[in-house]
Amino acid sequence: xxxxxxxxxxxxxxxxxxxxxxxxxxxxxxxxxxxxxxxxxxxxxxxxxxxxxxxxxxxxxxxxxxxxxxxxxxxxxxxxxxxxxxxxxxxxxxxxxxxxxxxxxxxxxxxxxxxxxxxxxxxxxxxxxxxxxxxxxxxxxxxxxxxxxxxxxxxxxxxxxxxxxxxxxxxxxxxxxxxxxxxxxxxxxxxxxxxxxxxxxxxxxxxxxxxxxxxxxxxxxxxxxxxxxxxxxxxxxxxxxxxxxxxxxxxxxxxxxxxxxxxxxxxxxxxxxxxxxxxxxxxxxx
Amino acid sequence: xxxxxxxxxxxxxxxxxxxxxxxxxxxxxxxxxxxxxxxxxxxxxxxxxxxxxxxxxxxxxxxxxxxxxxxxxxxxxxxxxxxxxxxxxxxxxxxxxxxxxxxxxxxxxxxxxxxxxxxxxxxxxxxxxxxxxxxxxxxxxxxxxxxxxxxxxxxxxxxxxxxxxxxxxxxxxxxxxxxxxxxxxxxxxxxxxxxxxxxxxxxxxxxxxxxxxxxxxxxxxxxxxxxxxxxxxxxxxxxxxxxxxxxxxxxxxxxxxxxxxxxx
Numbered sequence: 001x002x003x004x005x006x007x008x009x010x011x012x013x014x015x016x017x018x019x020x021x022x023x024x025x026x027x028x029x030x031x032x033x034x035x036x037x038x039x040x041x042x043x044x045x046x047x048x049x050x051x052x053x054x055x056x057x058x059x060x061x062x063x064x065x066x067x068x069x070x071x072x073x074x075x076x077x078x079x080x081x082x083x084x085x086x087x088x089x090x091x092x093x094x095x096x097x098x099x100x101x102x103x104x105x106x107x108x109x110x111x112x113x114x115x116x117x118x119x120x121x122x123x124x125x126x127x128x129x130x131x132x133x134x135x136x137x138x139x140x141x142x143x144x145x146x147x148x149x150x151x152x153x154x155x156x157x158x159x160x161x162x163x164x165x166x167x168x169x170x171x172x173x174x175x176x177x178x179x180x181x182x183x184x185x186x187x188x189x190x191x192x193x194x195x196x197x198x199x200x201x202x203x204x205x206x207x208x209x210x211x212x213x214x215x216x217x218x219x220x221x222x223x224x225x226x227x228x229x230x231x232x233x234x235x236x237x238x239x240x241x242x243x244x245x246x247x248x249x250x251x252x253x254x255x256x257x258x259x260x261x262x263x264x265x266x267x268x269x270x271x272x273x274x275x276x277x278x279x280x281x282x283x284x285x286x
Numbered sequence: 287x288x289x290x291x292x293x294x295x296x297x298x299x300x301x302x303x304x305x306x307x308x309x310x311x312x313x314x315x316x317x318x319x320x321x322x323x324x325x326x327x328x329x330x331x332x333x334x335x336x337x338x339x340x341x342x343x344x345x346x347x348x349x350x351x352x353x354x355x356x357x358x359x360x361x362x363x364x365x366x367x368x369x370x371x372x373x374x375x376x377x378x379x380x381x382x383x384x385x386x387x388x389x390x391x392x393x394x395x396x397x398x399x400x401x402x403x404x405x406x407x408x409x410x411x412x413x414x415x416x417x418x419x420x421x422x423x424x425x426x427x428x429x430x431x432x433x434x435x436x437x438x439x440x441x442x443x444x445x446x447x448x449x450x451x452x453x454x455x456x457x458x459x460x461x462x463x464x465x466x467x468x469x470x471x472x473x474x475x476x477x478x479x480x481x482x483x484x485x486x487x488x489x490x491x492x493x494x495x496x497x498x499x500x501x502x503x504x505x506x507x508x509x510x511x512x513x514x515x516x517x518x519x520x521x522x523x524x525x526x527x528x529x530x531x532x533x534x535x536x537x538x539x540x541x542x543x544x545x546x547x548x549x550x
Contacts, residue, residue, distance in 0.1 A: 045376060159393055166390035169378045169421075172367045173436065176339050176446075177391045178359010220377040224420040229377040278374070278423065 011250035033238030040216030054102035058084035058109035060205030064116035085193030133204035221274030290353025298347035325497035364437030374422035387439030427458030
């Protein structure tokens with residue numbers, strides 16, 4: 001019995017042959033790690049973890065709708081998440097408004113998604129994959145779309161990096177210095193929507209947080225440097241995504257438990273290291 | 287012709303729709319001057335700061351910063367806000383906040399430039415020891431020191447302080463006021479200091495601008511803070527008591543509160 005479960009979780013028979021089949025997924029995982037790790041830094045600064053979860057549920061609804069009407073699933077999830085991100089950005093300027101709006105949107109999105117999937121006559125694996133991630137679903141076309149989206153998100157983040165950091169960390173002073181705080185907030189919501197839509201393709205809607213939040217949260221436990229935090233966050237996210245895919249390869253369960261477990265373990269280690277550092281006052285004071 | 291003054295308002299008025307907050311305001315703040323802005327809630331203290339920052343247009347009159355109309359995001363005005371709770375895990379160190387004061391409004395990621403300038407600004411406010419500590423782990427007084435360094439990053443001619451002493455204990459209040467006073471003497475930066483509590487800044491205040499429901503007054507603390515003067519400004523009896531170099535104003539805020547209720 002125990003051995004049976006073990007072999008379902010980890011099996012490395014014919015590993016070389018399987019590896020060839022998932023090259024696209026590995027590339028997608030690595031790129032997603034890069035995007036998720038960078039976006040996550042700002043999600044942490046802006047305290048928007050709940051928004052990420054809300055957007056991913058609407059992204060799921062969009063993808064399910066696309067599946068039902070036979071449209072492109074990536075396109076469906078991009079539309080769903082960008083609409084959700086803009087709604088949250090426009091209606092919820094203050095944190096309290098934002099949280100209640102997300103709380104209202106999220107179950108609605110999830111409900112729509114469940115409805116569309118129930119109506120969809122196709123294979124159950126397609127349905128389940130949207131929620132919990134799928135490993136071989138990345139064909140060349142889809143990979144191309146994901147690479148293009150990632151390039152857009154990373155390029156835009158590089159352009160707005162400094163003013164967005166200022167506006168996220170210190171909005172009052174940033175506004176006084178003429179930083180377009182509100183416009184940057186909407187730009188960030190669109191970028192976040194795109195990142196979420198990509199993550200839904202690999203880890204599924206329910207577990208997007210494991211690539212968009214956990215790595216950045218772990219990084220900011222051990223450092224506060226504006227260079228080290230994004231670098232660590234990306235490293236953690238890529239490790240979780242690619243490592244998760246490699247481990248999931250031999251097993252017969254979905255990919256997400258592997259990704260989430262790696263990313264959670266990294267977080268626990270960082271939490272312990274950070275506690276020790278905070279107790280010592282972070283740096284030696286003269 | 288003399289060089290332009292840090293701040294000049296002439297017959298300035300500010301209104302939100304039909305409600306005029308203040309009007310007929312004539313004020314010149316000279317180089318290195320410390321102006322304290324007092325008044326009850328809703329008397330337009332924060333609106334004045336917004337007007338100077340260029341985010342709130344006047345409804346009448348003129349306002350000039352260094353001889354020019356205010357411009358959103360101008361580098362001639364530094365801004366020190368209230369102390370705010372920062373989450374301990376927000377990944378921003380004291381030195382990063384100061385750096386934002388120098389080039390945080392520019393596009394791109396920025397390189398390693400300005401390091402020497404940041405160190406210099408931190409040293410000037412005595413914050414070198416905790417330059418690399420995350421902001422959320424600093425005490426309120428330490429955070430305000432860092433904020434003053436941040437505001438000085440663009441070499442402003444005018445420093446706007448919006449209740450920077452709020453939620454600090456008395457000893458920290460004294461420290462922060464001393465630091466702002468030393469800064470304006472060293473750099474010649476004029477200071478406009480908004481507060482609801484005069485006593486911490488009384489020893490360093492050159493002049494007071496008192497905004498009240500029935501008008502405003504400008505002058506030295508001794509001229510403005512008198513029973514007759516404030517009673518006239520409020521349109522009712524307000525007592526100004528002095529004891530051991532401190533000033534206590536009795537009646538003003540309560541009355542303003544009633545006024546607002548009547549309007550609403």
